[in-house]
Structures are given as C-alpha cells and as structure tokens.
Amino acid sequence: MKNILAQLLFALFVNIAFAEEEASPKDRLIVETLTRLERFDVSGNEKWKGAVERYARSLRGKEGYFELVDQFAVKAEASVLIQFVQKDPSAEDAAKAVQLLFRLDKKQSIANALAAGPKAKADAIAKLVGFIQTPEAKKLLEEYRATNKPASTVAVAAPALLATPEDIALLAKRKGDPVQGKSVFQKLCFACHKAGDVGLDYGPGLSEIGSKLPKTELYLAIVKPNAGVSFDYEGWIVHTNQGGVLAGIVTESDEELTIRMVGGISQKVKKSDVAKREKMKVSLMPEGLHLAMSEKELVDLVEFLSSLRTK
Ligand code: HEC
Structure with missing residues (x-):
C-alpha cells in the first residue's frame, strides 16, 4: 500500500521534473509538499536514481534542494553539502547541510571539516553538530571536544539543545x-x-x-x-480519478473538496472525481x-x- 503511494508520488514528481523544462510555481509547490511525505528509496533502481541525481543537481542553490536531497537520500550531493558547511557555518544552509550529511552517512566529511580548521570555523561547525540528536553526532562532538578546548565560552558547541x-x-x-x-x-x-x-x-x-x-x-x-497536530489542520493526500495527487488541508461540501496548499493556492475537486484520500502521518508544519x-x-x-x- 505504502509502496504504491510512494510510486504514484514519484511518478508525479518525475513528470514534473522532466515533462516540462521549467516546472511552474504550482508544480514546484506540489513537489515541495511531496517532500514532506515518506522517504522513498531509489537506490535499487538505476534509472530512478539517475533521475533523482540529475534533478538534485538542477536544484542546487534553489528552493527545495535540501528537501529533495533529504527525501531521496542523494549521496551524490555530499560534496556540495560540505561546501555549504565550509563556506559559512553560521548560515541557515549550513545547518541543514550538516543534518543531511549525517543522514547520508557522510559523517567522515564533517570530521574532516572539523580537522581542517581554522579553529573559529571548526567551532562553528561543531556547534551545528550539537543540534543533532543522534548517537553518531554526539560521539563526533565528544571526539572534537576532547582534542580541542574551546577558546571562549561563546564558541562552545551548543548543548544537545532541547533534548529533554x-x-x-x-x-x-x-x-x-x-x-x-x-x-x-x-x-x-x-x-x-x-x-x-x-x-x-x-x-x-x-x-x-x-x-x-x-x-x-x-x-x-x-x-x-x-x-x-491541531485538529482542523491535518494534512490529507487526495488522489483523483485523472491520476492527480494533491496534498494540503481539505474542506468539504456536499459536492466537492477544496484542498488548500502551502503558499495559498486552493484547488477544488468534485467528489465524484476523487479516487482516494489519505491522512498524512506528519504535520504540514x-x-x-x-x-x-x-x-x-x-x-x-x-x-x-x-x-x-x-x-
Ligand atoms: C509549511 C507551513 C508552516 C510553516 C513554515 C510553519 N508552520 Fe506552524 N503550523 C503549520 C500548520 C499546518 C499547523 C497546524 C498543524 C499542527 O498543529 O501541526 C501549525 C501549528 C503551529 C503552532 C500550534 C498552533 C496552535 O494553535 O496550537 C504553532 C505555535 C506554530 N505552528 C508556530 C510556528 C512557528 C513559530 C513557525 C516558524 C518557525 C512555524 N509555525 C512555521 C504550518 C506551518
């Protein structure tokens, strides 16, 4: 069941990515919403893997890039991610990149960046590692701290923030x-x-x-x-008989569903055109x-x- 859903979503995503050179803003919104759905493993299929890697490359520096790399675990982007971290560890993108590198099993590239210095930069990277709650991240941070006494309290890596x-x-x-x-x-x-x-x-x-x-x-x-998740704001995935997939907040009248998507776009679907609807397991936030x-x-x-x- 889950798998079928994932495949449908993926098919839609490939259509958006390749059917048109330039995805419309609405298509992009759909892709962005899709990235909130379950992760999908493409590693077993060379064709899909290649498609995802190409699409990820085309999104570098653009909106939705990190989400895509995350959802499809695009290991090929690791070398780009570490550049974000090294360029400016205090930037928003660097925090996301560190999170992703751990998820992609590329802990070693962060360890290398920590070792490369200079110290102020390494301390800033260590701080980002401190946001991550996994045992590997904690271990890496301990190793770093054991060999590098922080220069000042300001540069101390953040405690495992908000763990408890x-x-x-x-x-x-x-x-x-x-x-x-x-x-x-x-x-x-x-x-x-x-x-x-x-x-x-x-x-x-x-x-x-x-x-x-x-x-x-x-x-x-x-x-x-x-x-x-607040009642009334639960996310739904609506499949239409025409093969469309929409995700957002759904309101319902006798005749039709209105699906409100992030970014303020609403779409109406006649109930007779609805093939299936499923509640999202995660918040739209x-x-x-x-x-x-x-x-x-x-x-x-x-x-x-x-x-x-x-x-
Ligand atoms: C992509 C859309 C989106 C973004 C961005 C977003 N939120 Fe939300 N937020 C939601 C939705 C949808 C809900 C209701 C569902 C839920 O409770 O998870 C929600 C719920 C909340 C609630 C609970 C409200 C209540 O009445 O109980 C708070 C507080 C909140 N968000 C704060 C924030 C803050 C602060 C930020 C920025 C850091 C933020 N949100 C960013 C979509 C978003």
Whole structure:
C-alpha cells in the first residue's frame, strides 16, 4: 500500500521534473509538499536514481534542494553539502547541510571539516553538530571536544539543545527580545501563519497564541510539530480519478473538496472525481525549523509569540 503511494508520488514528481523544462510555481509547490511525505528509496533502481541525481543537481542553490536531497537520500550531493558547511557555518544552509550529511552517512566529511580548521570555523561547525540528536553526532562532538578546548565560552558547541523537557523548561525561563523575534518570524514562519499584521493565513492564526499556549508549549510546537497536530489542520493526500495527487488541508461540501496548499493556492475537486484520500502521518508544519536559527533567535521568537495576546 505504502509502496504504491510512494510510486504514484514519484511518478508525479518525475513528470514534473522532466515533462516540462521549467516546472511552474504550482508544480514546484506540489513537489515541495511531496517532500514532506515518506522517504522513498531509489537506490535499487538505476534509472530512478539517475533521475533523482540529475534533478538534485538542477536544484542546487534553489528552493527545495535540501528537501529533495533529504527525501531521496542523494549521496551524490555530499560534496556540495560540505561546501555549504565550509563556506559559512553560521548560515541557515549550513545547518541543514550538516543534518543531511549525517543522514547520508557522510559523517567522515564533517570530521574532516572539523580537522581542517581554522579553529573559529571548526567551532562553528561543531556547534551545528550539537543540534543533532543522534548517537553518531554526539560521539563526533565528544571526539572534537576532547582534542580541542574551546577558546571562549561563546564558541562552545551548543548543548544537545532541547533534548529533554528540562532543556525546554530552562529555555522557557529566559527572556528574549520580541522585536528581534518578529524578524525571525518573518523569515521562517510567515509563509504559513498570520500573527497580527504579518504573515499568510494557512496554518492556525497566531495573533493570540500567547494567551493560548505557555512558553514551554510554544517551544514544543516549534521543535516537535509532529507531536500534536491541531485538529482542523491535518494534512490529507487526495488522489483523483485523472491520476492527480494533491496534498494540503481539505474542506468539504456536499459536492466537492477544496484542498488548500502551502503558499495559498486552493484547488477544488468534485467528489465524484476523487479516487482516494489519505491522512498524512506528519504535520504540514515542517520539522527542524529551529535548526535554522540560533538559540538566541529561538528564544526571541518565542518571546514574540508569547507577547501576542488577546487585547
Ligand atoms: C509549511 C507551513 C508552516 C510553516 C513554515 C510553519 N508552520 Fe506552524 N503550523 C503549520 C500548520 C499546518 C499547523 C497546524 C498543524 C499542527 O498543529 O501541526 C501549525 C501549528 C503551529 C503552532 C500550534 C498552533 C496552535 O494553535 O496550537 C504553532 C505555535 C506554530 N505552528 C508556530 C510556528 C512557528 C513559530 C513557525 C516558524 C518557525 C512555524 N509555525 C512555521 C504550518 C506551518
């Protein structure tokens, strides 16, 4: 069953990638939504593997690149990923690249980058490794720390951030800067949430979220979006009799379904055209957004959200 779904999605993806030279913005949105679905192993099929590798190359530096490499575990991109890390370890892309390199079993290339120095850069890379919760990442970090005493406390690799409820409780006690937090929101959250006068209306509105959720819950909502998906905002995959696949938030009338996709596009499908619908197992809110920010930015963001109260 799962496999059939994956194959259908893949077929759609290949159509988008190769039927047209330039995928339309709508096609791209579909691909982006698909990347939230289950991972799909193409390693057993040379043709598919080649297709995915070519498509990944064409997406370098563009939107959706990291998601694609992640979903299809494109090992061929490892050498490009490590360049992101070495170019500027404080950039958002570097955090994603480190995460992916671990997933692709390319821990050694990170170890090499740590060994290559210079020290400030290696410390910054070690900090990114500290965001990752796997035993391998922890081991690599320990090895690095054993041989490199940090020059200053600022450069110390971040603790395995947010691993436990205690970590979250500690963060929740901190006071952030809501003005800085708003700019973090405008970077990473506005595409799906409305907060006061900023943002798009896709996920739940957050204009009064500070009255609804205490800081600890706000942290959880960001760090573990899959832990509890808000009712009314569950994602669905709709297959049509014409072979189309759409994913998003579904509302229903007697005659038709309306599927709202990320980015604000809605599509209506007559119920008689629906072949099948399935609930997505994960939240439409992507996991790992906190990896794209520093700890301070995360604290500022939560301060901003917490300041959004019922007037
Ligand atoms: C791709 C769209 C998307 C992005 C980007 C996104 N979210 Fe969400 N978010 C959702 C959806 C959909 C839900 C509702 C489903 C769920 O609870 O998982 C949600 C739920 C939430 C909730 C719980 C709301 C409630 O009423 O319980 C919070 C808080 C939240 N998001 C904060 C954020 C923050 C902060 C960011 C930026 C770091 C962000 N989201 C980025 C789509 C998104």
